[in-house]
Amino acid sequence: MNSPKFDEGRLMQVLVAPIVSEKATMVAEKSNAVTFKVLQTATKTEIKAAVELMFKVEVKGVSVVNTKGKTKRFGKTMGRRDNIRKAYVTLKPGQELNLTGEAA
Numbered sequence: 583m584n585s586p587k588f589d590e591g592r593l594m595q596v597l598v599a600p601i602v603s604e605k606a607t608m609v610a611e612k613s614n615a616v617t618f619k620v621l622q623t624a625t626k627t628e629i630k631a632a633v634e635l636m637f638k639v640e641v642k643g644v645s646v647v648n649t650k651g652k653t654k655r656f657g658k659t660m661g662r663r664d665n666i667r668k669a670y671v672t673l674k675p676g677q678e679l680n681l682t683g684e685a686a
């Protein structure tokens with residue numbers, strides 16, 4: 583099966599930030615998956631291509647979760663947090679992704 587070709591500039595913008603939380607760390611240890619905050623318009627194939635391009639690893643699968651932003655009070659006014667799209671990227675066995683920036 584041929585993989586679709588994506589614009590490299592678009593792929594560099596798809597991954598917004600890694601999510602470093604207690605839950606993301608547990609998922610990473612349990613199933614060799616890394617969690618990223620991604621663009622709202624990003625597709626699974628774009629996310630897979632972006633991770634493979636930026637980190638030079640092989641991706642097994644991508645799961646995406648859309649999280650609705652909470653309504654919060656800011657003083658007298660009511661505000662709303664942004665909606666977030668998370669991608670859980672599962673890596674193939676033997677692949678490793680180091681987001682801490684330490685030299686291995």
